[in-house]
Amino acid sequence: MVTPEGGKGAPSSASHPPQAPSLCSHPSILAGLPTGLSLPPRAPPPCSFPKGQRGLRVPDPAGGNGLLGGHLRAILGGAMEITVAQWVLILFLIIVPLLYEWSASFKYFCKMTFYNGWILTLAVLAIPICAVRGRNVENMKILRFMLLHIKYLYGIKIEVRGWENFNIKEQYVVVSNHQSSLDLLGMMEILPGRCVPIAKRELMYAGTVGLACWLAGVIFINRKKTDDAISVMSEAAQTMIKDDVRVWVFPEGTRNHDGSMLPFKRGAFHLAVQAQVPIIPIVMSSYRDFYSKKEKKFSTGKCMVRILPRIETRGLTADDVPELTESVRRTMLSAFLEMSGEARDKDPGGGQ
Numbered sequence: 001m002v003t004p005e006g007g008k009g010a011p012s013s014a015s016h017p018p019q020a021p022s023l024c025s026h027p028s029i030l031a032g033l034p035t036g037l038s039l040p041p042r043a044p045p046p047c048s049f050p051k052g053q054r055g056l057r058v059p060d061p062a063g064g065n066g067l068l069g070g071h072l073r074a075i076l077g078g079a080m081e082i083t084v085a086q087w088v089l090i091l092f093l094i095i096v097p098l099l100y101e102w103s104a105s106f107k108y109f110c111k112m113t114f115y116n117g118w119i120l121t122l123a124v125l126a127i128p129i130c131a132v133r134g135r136n137v138e139n140m141k142i143l144r145f146m147l148l149h150i151k152y153l154y155g156i157k158i159e160v161r162g163w164e165n166f167n168i169k170e171q172y173v174v175v176s177n178h179q180s181s182l183d184l185l186g187m188m189e190i191l192p193g194r195c196v197p198i199a200k201r202e203l204m205y206a207g208t209v210g211l212a213c214w215l216a217g218v219i220f221i222n223r224k225k226t227d228d229a230i231s232v233m234s235e236a237a238q239t240m241i242k243d244d245v246r247v248w249v250f251p252e253g254t255r256n257h258d259g260s261m262l263p264f265k266r267g268a269f270h271l272a273v274q275a276q277v278p279i280i281p282i283v284m285s286s287y288r289d290f291y292s293k294k295e296k297k298f299s300t301g302k303c304m305v306r307i308l309p310r311i312e313t314r315g316l317t318a319d320d321v322p323e324l325t326e327s328v329r330r331t332m333l334s335a336f337l338e339m340s341g342e343a344r345d346k347d348p349g350g351g352q
């Protein structure tokens with residue numbers, strides 16, 4: 001008889017410790033081997049557990065040595081072997097979805113991290129495409145196209161009113177309220193052609209996003225150096241006319257989460273007066289029903305965007321800027337309060 005150990009005669013359990021019988025060592029398999037064929041001496045059975053490997057041993061339902069029992073053990077033993085790393089992964093996959101459902105703060109954290117991460121990733125794709133043209137306002141169309149889907153990912157409905165107020169062929173300055181980086185979604189929904197935003201200089205250093213913004217012609221200003229910021233904006237006034245460009249400014253100068261509008265800075269209004277172009281105010285309704293940085297809340301919801309009628313600046317001078325600034329802010333604030341109530345009333349369940 002050929003033994004798994006390769007010798008003839010009875011298996012020498014005295015010289016070798018007993019091993020778990022494997023499929024390959026079963027007599028019915030070995031019976032098929034040509035007479036005289038011997039396996040290498042002391043070769044480890046290929047289907048048994050490697051020596052020292054830890055894992056769950058499955059009891060043999062067929063009584064220990066049957067073909068079925070050996071086979072099952074080999075399969076189940078391999079499948080049920082769970083390392084520490086796998087346990088960690090399993091716990092992670094269970095705990096993360098539970099936390100996501102139960103903890104609003106965790107959900108907020110995940111959604112914001114994905115928002116920033118996703119935009120940084122999209123920028124990686126956008127950069128080589130935009131680089132073909134170099135720094136060019138036409139690249140903003142590419143960024144817009146690549147960002148438009150994000151509202152669907154986040155279940156944010158954007159309803160736009162006042163499209164007709166954009167029916168102007170010439171240049172203009174857009175001014176809009178600034179609640180959060182989510183404003184990017186409303187902005188991309190309606191961004192007119194050849195329109196570039198004015199952004200704080202820090203954004204230029206935000207990795208791939210900064211480079212994509214630069215390639216799309218975003219105008220960066222240093223808020224810490226007023227004179228520099230003013231001279232960049234004065235330059236922008238000339239560029240608007242010379243290169244047929246529109247400019248988008250957030251006149252609050254920073255994000256404002258308190259459900260109102262901060263006092264407006266005057267840069268955008270000086271810009272419009274210097275270029276003698278109209279101002280188009282844009283108002284985005286409050287996000288409070290679905291988003292709050294303070295309360296760490298971020299659910300699905302609805303935002304209304306209203307494009308208000310243009311305000312002419314022809315004939316105005318720098319002396320008129322303070323009054324112009326105040327009157328535009330009053331108009332925008334009243335639209336904001338009206339729309340924010342309206343958005344909530346129309347969608348009282350908003351923010352599931």
Ligand SMILES: CCCCC/C=C\C/C=C\CCCCCCCC(=O)SCCNC(=O)CCNC(=O)[C@H](O)C(C)(C)COP(=O)(O)OP(=O)(O)OC[C@H]1O[C@@H](n2cnc3c(N)ncnc32)[C@H](O)[C@@H]1OP(=O)(O)O
Nearest residue numbers: 122123146197199200212226229233253265266267268270
């Ligand atoms: C697919 C992958 C995509 C990847 C990329 C993803 C996205 C890309 C797409 C788009 C991204 C864009 C999104 C950008 C959003 C960024 C938003 C921001 O960064 S907001 C912050 C920056 N913006 C602003 O600050 C604009 C508003 N600020 C102003 O207008 C300010 O006035 C200022 C010019 C910055 C100066 O501010 P400062 O506080 O220093 O001074 P004052 O406002 O008090 O002004 C002092 C004094 O100067 C007068 N003044 C101001 N401007 C002018 C001017 N142009 N000419 C002459 N005089 C000016 C002002 O009136 C004051 O004088 P006085 O008090 O006598 O009136």
Ligand SMILES: CCCCCCCC/C=C\CCCCCCCC(=O)OC[C@@H](O)COP(=O)(O)O
Nearest residue numbers: 116119120180181184200205206207209254255
């Ligand atoms: C290697 C560097 C990595 C940096 C990581 C940067 C993460 C940012 C990535 C993606 C953000 C995409 C959204 C960008 C557009 C929104 C810009 C914005 O909202 O800026 C805020 C600015 O208006 C006012 O700033 P403050 O409220 O004064 O503060």
